Amino acid sequence: MAADGSTNDRRRGKSALFVVACGWAGLIPHWLDPAVRLLPATSMAVLLGGYSIYTVLLPALGRSRSGAAVPAEPGGGPLPCPLPPVDVVAAARDEQAVITRLVERIAALRYPAEQLRLWVVDDGSADRTPQLLAELQGRFPFLRVLRREPDAGGGKSGALNLALQHAEAPWMLVLDADADLQPDTLERLIPWAVAGGWGAVQLRKAVANAQANWLTRAQAMEMALDAVIQEGRLARGGVVELRGNGQLLRRDALQAAGGFNEATVTDDLDLSFRLLLHDQPTGILWDPPVREEAVLSLAALWRQRQRWAEGGLQRFFDYGPGLFFGRVNGRRRLDLLCFFLLQYAMPMVAMADLLGAALTLTAPTIWPLSFVAFGLSGCSILLGCRRGSEGPPLPRMAPWNLALGIVYLGHWFVVIPWTSLRMALLPKRLVWAKTLHLGESGLEETAVEDPAAA
Incomplete structure (x- = not known):
């Protein structure tokens, strides 16, 4: 599926409608009678x-008491024998710092060699990635x-379609x-799937460099x-959402989805x-998780999270009618609606609420919902x-770490409104920005940057 101008125009119009609706939802309570001003947010x-308590906390508490995984491990059925073939696919643009390590790690997987292939798409690299891949082909059949x-276009999606x-x-x-x-990842994952x-x-994403600084530590908590x-x-x-890295896809399901x-x-x-x-x-x-590097700076986090926010909104704008009025069952529709309101609408309404408070010299009204959201996140x-x-140890739950994780999540209350406004007001040209990967040298250089990261 390729990009076109009409798709971007439709998204821009829907973005504008989303901004206006959330803006009014945040502003109107400030003109209500003080006795009922907090009623909408409450x-x-x-x-x-x-x-959220029913969906997230109760199952999590049940797992903590029983130690069970969700969904439960399949039992009673025989494992597939022989194990089916697997294609491991990675898109690589300017990845000279990590590409050799990736190939060596795939070679170390305990899976029948004749059933495993690694496809690396060199997506227009300008560094030494092509030379390194040529050398690696001589070592790893x-x-x-x-x-x-x-200039092939399509970003990472285009590269993955080529591999497909x-x-x-x-x-x-x-x-x-x-x-x-x-x-042992594949020999556990494939039979389970x-x-x-x-x-x-989707494998759980675990941050490999959580000890680098306070920002990577916060991202490790966010992934958990x-x-x-x-x-x-x-x-x-x-609904479970894929996270890009560590996603296993059945080929016929992927092709059916286009x-x-x-x-x-x-x-x-x-x-x-x-x-x-x-x-x-x-x-x-x-478990087993897939490890990856977290970004090391606020500037890199800002770029990454804008892309995530934009892509998250795009999919609701593109597929909303089918999701809410199509064949998706009622339980999933409710799940999608609740998490859309929490993830995307609430930050926008909160920003409009602050504007309304400033204009009317009244107290903010969204705080009951924000308090609940941050409390449940904590x-x-x-x-x-x-x-x-x-995998990598998760951050120790000392009070200062938990406080850091909760405060850190507040960045979404800036990212979502900014991205929504940009999508609504500015003509869109699709840009697929990549995250810089530093490899082992980058991890070593930052490993002692934050000695308090216990």
Whole structure:
């Protein structure tokens, strides 16, 4: 699916409608009678907070008492024998710092060699990535290299579609170039996915450089929070979203959904909804995780989160009618609506509420809902980081770490309004920005930057 001007124009109009609706929702309470001014936010806090407790906290508390995984490990059925072929796919643009490490890590996987292929798409690299891949092909027979010109278009989605044209295995594992897998990942993941009948499975993302500084530590807590929320949503019949790195896709499910969308800046979030619309179930695994690098600076975080916010809104604008008025069942519709309001609408309404407070010299009115949202997020961080996990240690839940995680999440109250306004007001030219990966040298240089990161 390629980008076109009409798609971008429709998104711009829907973005404007979203901004106006959230703006009025935040402003109107300031002109209501003081006795009922807090009623809208309090009502939403009760409804959304209650749903979040039912969806996220209760399943998480149940797991902490029982130690069970969600969804439950399939039992009783025989493992597939022989194990099915798997194509591991990575798009690489200027990844000289990590590409050798990625290939060596795939070579270390305990999976039948004849059933495993690694496809690396050199997506117009201007550094030494092409030379390194040529050398690696001589060492590792399972490595296949595809090349695209720098102006090929379609971003990461275009690169993945090229790999999809060549790969033939029934399963595709999509990785970022900085991904790190445990040696037993595939021999555990593939049988689990086959036995469960999943169309896609997302591995929990674990931050490899959580000890680098306070920002990477906060991102590690955010990833644990995200996995807890996703597991809870799935446990209650809701929706699991793919996260790009560490996503296993069944080839026929991917093809039924139309491949990777080249008209979006977040191929993973977009694909999550298209799989849902095609009734392809998506699961999530806490262990084994996929490790990746967190960004090291606020500037890099700002660029990354704008892209995530834009892609997240794009998919709702593109597929909203099908999701809310199509064949998606009522439980999933409710799940999507609640988390759309919490993730995207609430930050916009909160910003409009602050504007209304300044204009009318009245107190903010959205605080009951914000209080509930931050409180539930803190509880989810606490449950996630106290849970046993394979991979990098999760941040210790000392009071200052928990406070850091909660305050850090406030950045979404800036990112979402800014991105929404930009999408509504400015003509859109799709730009697929990549995250800089530093590899082992970058991790070593920053490992002692924050000695208080216990």
